[in-house]
Amino acid sequence: MIRTRALTKDFAVGRDASATVHAVRGIDLDVAPGELVAVLGPNGAGKTTTLRMLTTLVRPTSGTATVAGHDVVAEPDAVRHRIGYVGQGNGAGHAQRAVDELTSQGRIHGLDRRTARRRADELLDSLELASYRTRKVSDLSGGQRRRLDVAMGLVHAPSLLFLDEPSTGLDPHNRANLWDHVLRMREDALAATGEPMTIVLTTHYLDEADTMAERVVVVDHGQVIADDTAENLKADLAGDRVVVTLAPPHGHEPGHAHDDAARLVALARRVEGFREATRTPDAAPTVGLDAAPTLEVRAERGDAYLPRLLRAADADAIAVETAQVHRPTLDDVFLALTGRSLREAGAASATDAPAEHTRPTERTAA
């Protein structure tokens, strides 16, 4: 469905060649029909630019991209016919009425007037917008507008749908609602055609990529740095986090608790599945400090690792007070890959990547 080779985009900033922003640096991406892929990365990572190249909005500086069987540079019109696109802004014009925009979009995609109108009503129904049929787009709520945008992207029942940060700016309830609709439309399309709809979305919401996507492509500094299912990425790259605390030291003998902690670390290393450990505090505390020593272990299969660790601790008479297993998040994956947290990375690189298209300010049509 999608095949890119060494896809690259440089943006010239001003006249100075050294100021060129390398937004996308040679991305190879293959997406098979029916896949639901999330492109995840901090702001400025190049995910939106990649999507804009795949949707013919931006011409690649070099490299090739074939989308739905056609080259994005040589045959942009053929690509445009076959894809649905929901951009970061509102596809529906704010001065227009909801039903009119859907009808126009149908006409653009080659439907005759009657079919376009019927298709518009059908989509308004299935996206629970029927009662806002003749409402002006600027008078719709954020969630309603977003559903209308999705409807616009689906007018021609495309086999490939691009969603650029579809749920940015929506509250959690509206986000969940939007996804319910998208996934249901995908099932409907499958039931009707026997062909699953391919969906490619960009997001910087970890949980969205985690729960929605069947495959996660992590992008940073314009390159793909990981590409797998969320489960595999988390298991392979981050591992589970096992946290145990020991009994707090009793006033006069902090050294004893510290010894226990040191012994526990030694034990933890020998338990199957161990990867790395961090201990806090990491040295013998001064007298009077009574923080409970904590040991954090990265392990494969934390749920299996923890009982083994506890049995070993018991046998060695180390008193473990509390124990927890944390499943890793995609943020842990990103941290493992880049040494940075996804959120920090986003904040840091947002300023030095002017090429990434920022979200347009909401404006009501005059």
Add this chain to the structure above:
Amino acid sequence: MSTVDIAPTSVAPPQSPARPRARRGLAAFARDTGIVLVRELRPVLHDPFSVLFGLVQPIVFLALFGPLLVGSLGGTTTGQEVLGGNVWQWFVPSILVMTTLFGTTTTGANLLVELQTGAHERMLVAPLSRASLLVGRALKEMVPIVAQSVVVVLVMLPFGFELHPAGAVVGLALLAVFGVGIGSLSYALALAVRKQDWMFWVVQQTLIFPLMILSGMLLPLETGPRWMQVASDVNPLRYVVDAERALFAGDLTASAVAWGWVAAAVTAAVGLAVGIRTMVRSSD
């Protein structure tokens, strides 16, 4: 890519949208332009008062500027030579060109809103010919202008304005071609300054008044200094104004009309070339 039916309950589009016809050439362009035009006109149709408000400016010029023109030049021999016997015959075509100029130069302002909300981006991803996006939008400005022209002409008939229907129709067609060019340039301007949208109005206002005055639209240039006459020779608007005056006088074969068509066609060609180029490069 196979035929797609949308949902179990849905009607299958008779022409499957997932199997696009090869849409090429003039027919496709005309169809796309029609779609863009109808889409742009819908808000106007739902709010027809905007067309009425558009009448305020031409009426103000006719009611407040026209009498001064008559008063200062109407009876004089210069006025007789330059304006011809009937000042209104000279001034009404000017007003129609002015309405077109104001209407089409603001095409880009409407686009600015859609650039900010994302609607323009969606149109770019849609399978529409790029030229149709420009032409459709510019023609949308022409529809109210034609309506306004009819009102202006009707209002002026009791004051001694003579209507030559054939010339008037050709005159409006010429204005439409010119308007497509100006509208496309306005569109390109909006794209070029989209990051500082106040720039749009600065440029529009800076250009529109010199162009108008140097076209002999409001006051005859014949009484002005030599340099102004030379400057007006390179102003395409002047040829359009002269052509409109000839056409509204019923003189369809005047050489001024031919020059007017040349000016309008050149403006349209340059406008479309610049507009499409700017559009294609706007996201790079």
